[in-house]
Amino acid sequence: MKILILCTGNSCRSQMAHGFMQSYNKDLYVRSAGTEASGKLNVDAVKAMKEAGIDISHHTSDSVEKYLGDEWDYVITVCGGANENCPVFMGKVEHRLHMGFDDPSHATGTDEFIWSEFIRVRDEIKETFYKFYKEEIEPQLL
Structure with a gap:
């Protein structure tokens, strides 16, 4: 199962979602990316996740361009900006979802x-x- 989580800067919300999804099942292939990737993680996002018992400090802030050639079971946008830009994602996607967060x-x-x-x-x-x-x-993994 391959899941790509998109946001604008790929420094905060998408990184947190990436960390949580990976923690639910280590066998999932989870990545996160940004339509305008900042190139760094938000230090408060890293701190908040550490407080929840998940270390995302090793994550990288990547451009969505890195994943355009890949096939994905799910591409999930977590902010309005990425949702608006989602149609530019040209990779093969089985399911596109939007879960917006402040x-x-x-x-x-x-x-x-x-x-x-x-x-x-x-x-x-x-x-x-x-x-x-x-x-x-x-349910798909059972």
Whole structure:
């Protein structure tokens, strides 16, 4: 099962989703990419995932171009920007899905509020992708 998770910068939400999906089943082939990849991970996303017991510090922020020639069972966009650009993805895709999440890196306010946004979005991603895994992926693996 091959799953590609797309976002705009591939530094935060798509990285978290990638980490969670891989944690649900180590045999899944999961990658994440960005339509405008930043080339680096958001340090707060790495910290929030570490707090949840998942190390994504070794992930790389890659351009979607890297994966255009591949075949995918699922391509999942996690932000509006990537969803709008998804049609430019020319690779073979069996299922295209959109699961939108707020971008915690755009949060403003106190340090405490910004951190709470990272935790909120991380937990939403975890819950949404776990439900997706249990309802869509796991039954196909049985």
